[in-house]
Amino acid sequence: MKIDHFLIFRSSTIKEALKLIEKASRGLLILVNKDNIFERTITDGDLRRFILTGVSLSSTLENLPSKKSIIVPLNISISEVLEIMNKHYIEHLPQLDSKGKVVNIFFRKDIDNKILLSVPHIGEMEQDFVKTAFDTNWIAPIGPNVDEFEKELASEISVNYAAALSSGTAAIHLGLCILGVKKNDIVFCSTLTFAASAFPILYLGAEPVFIDSDEHTWNMCPKSLLKAFEKFKLIKKLPKAVIVVNLYGQTPDYDAIIEICNYYNVPILEDAAESLGSFYKDRPTGSIGKIGCLSFNGNKIITTSGGGMLVSNDKKIVDKAKFLSTQARENFSYYEHKEIGYNYRMSNILAGVGRGQLKVLKDRVNNRRQVFQNYKDSLSDIDEINFMPEPSWSRSNRWLSVLTLDKNSKFSLEKLFDILKEKCIEARPIWKPMHLQPIFKKSKFFSSAQTPISNKLFETGICLPSSSNLQLNQQNFIINVIRNFFNKK
Ligand SMILES: *Cc1c(COP(=O)(O)O)cnc(C)c1O
Numbered sequence: 001m002k003i004d005h006f007l008i009f010r011s012s013t014i015k016e017a018l019k020l021i022e023k024a025s026r027g028l029l030i031l032v033n034k035d036n037i038f039e040r041t042i043t044d045g046d047l048r049r050f051i052l053t054g055v056s057l058s059s060t061l062e063n064l065p066s067k068k069s070i071i072v073p074l075n076i077s078i079s080e081v082l083e084i085m086n087k088h089y090i091e092h093l094p095q096l097d098s099k100g101k102v103v104n105i106f107f108r109k110d111i112d113n114k115i116l117l118s119v120p121h122i123g124e125m126e127q128d129f130v131k132t133a134f135d136t137n138w139i140a141p142i143g144p145n146v147d148e149f150e151k152e153l154a155s156e157i158s159v160n161y162a163a164a165l166s167s168g169t170a171a172i173h174l175g176l177c178i179l180g181v182k183k184n185d186i187v188f189c190s191t192l193t194f195a196a197s198a199f200p201i202l203y204l205g206a207e208p209v210f211i212d213s214d215e216h217t218w219n220m221c222p223k224s225l226l227k228a229f230e231k232f233k234l235i236k237k238l239p240k241a242v243i244v245v246n247l248y249g250q251t252p253d254y255d256a257i258i259e260i261c262n263y264y265n266v267p268i269l270e271d272a273a274e275s276l277g278s279f280y281k282d283r284p285t286g287s288i289g290k291i292g293c294l295s296f297n298g299n300k301i302i303t304t305s306g307g308g309m310l311v312s313n314d315k316k317i318v319d320k321a322k323f324l325s326t327q328a329r330e331n332f333s334y335y336e337h338k339e340i341g342y343n344y345r346m347s348n349i350l351a352g353v354g355r356g357q358l359k360v361l362k363d364r365v366n367n368r369r370q371v372f373q374n375y376k377d378s379l380s381d382i383d384e385i386n387f388m389p390e391p392s393w394s395r396s397n398r399w400l401s402v403l404t405l406d407k408n409s410k411f412s413l414e415k416l417f418d419i420l421k422e423k424c425i426e427a428r429p430i431w432k433p434m435h436l437q438p439i440f441k442k443s444k445f446f447s448s449a450q451t452p453i454s455n456k457l458f459e460t461g462i463c464l465p466s467s468s469n470l471q472l473n474q475q476n477f478i479i480n481v482i483r484n485f486f487n488k489k
Helices: 014-024 044-052 078-088 126-135 144-156 168-178 199-203 222-234 254-264 315-324 348-359 361-379 413-422 453-460 472-485
Strands: 028-032 038-043 092-096 102-107 161-165 186-190 207-211 241-245 268-271 291-295 308-312 385-387 401-405 444-446 461-464
Touching (some): 014 028, 038 092, 078 092, 078 102, 126 144, 126 348, 144 161, 144 308, 168 199, 168 315, 186 222, 207 222, 222 444, 241 254, 308 315, 348 361, 361 401, 413 461, 413 472
Parallel strands (some): 186 241, 241 268
Antiparallel strands (some): 028 038, 161 308
């Protein structure tokens, strides 16, 4: 990039400026004084607005107002440049030397090649459903897209009924309300999960009790669950519900867990926020618990930008969710309320996005599974790492590709995170278990292992970029960075 191609002076005419900005073809010029010292940036829009004040094309830039432009000094890293761009919502940044001369212009397009963990992947139908919502003025948390999205999703995962909500967290909250969780009640919950699985227990003033993971599934360990039930049976205080999470798209061994919960007659609330499109044996996830909760947050396998769904085969449960999510309004001509209600319904516009996304769910699952398989195949000769297992009865959507580093390996996980970060590759640790979180420090925790499995997974685990639109060259770039780190050719 030749800086000269962007420089323009107060004495230049508007016509010259227009020609130059066209030629430079990046929508940007830099106004400098006769000593080439930076004065301000000029965008296409700045020129347009200036012309609209009534000046002629042959007049000079003498009267163009001055503007405080954001600039960066020498010795700045690319990631700092990106941070400043993000903070100020700008696409370009001139870089000046100590005298004020422009030495470089950063354009976001050239430097923002960060590979993120999990990003939205929009299909071809979403905009049509949203457009119909606009055309028919269904701009509300009610409407045809909401009804259809519920029906289509219920059929996709073989449940009878569904209530579209504003988030997965809202679905878990209402699910617990409907299962009768009240102040001082006990709720069991998988410890290895995102905090949103457990926060709704606190919303209700109830007490979470966390259950460790099983090493073969990374999900709720049946032995630990049994241990917790036996303990609470002794003090005659059984939980009102068991929140079972399908971590990163994978299920626990549900046969074992269901047997225990049935024995104690306690319902399962299935947190399937991460596992839409996954299966336990031939059962789609979300359909396994008495209540299933789904999320359509921006980072999930399909998204409505933000949203969730509560599903069940029990019509009463789903009707109740619809009732509570619309302020618990009784069926009277006036506004009558007997219970606490919430404003948790999904918007008809967002449900349109969801209907489009649902059409490509199977492709998204296949893509994510391919991403996982590519990592696994390409890194299988590195002895120190192990991928998240998939038991024979499970078909995970591989929402995230996760691996662990052997504890006594000579390589450090922290260094791997550093190197990935340096290469603009976003990687994350595995969820920090709930029983280790400050907010839950008073909560009880049950494990059947000497050192909790979830602690080990947290200490050794790493989630790699897993988006369904992650390009093959990006995957191979990540793979090469990792292979290099482990000194593999
Ligand atoms: C994302 C997520 C949630 C919450 O869903 P939101 O739609 O973001 O409220 C709950 N549980 C788990 C396991 C999640 O990953």
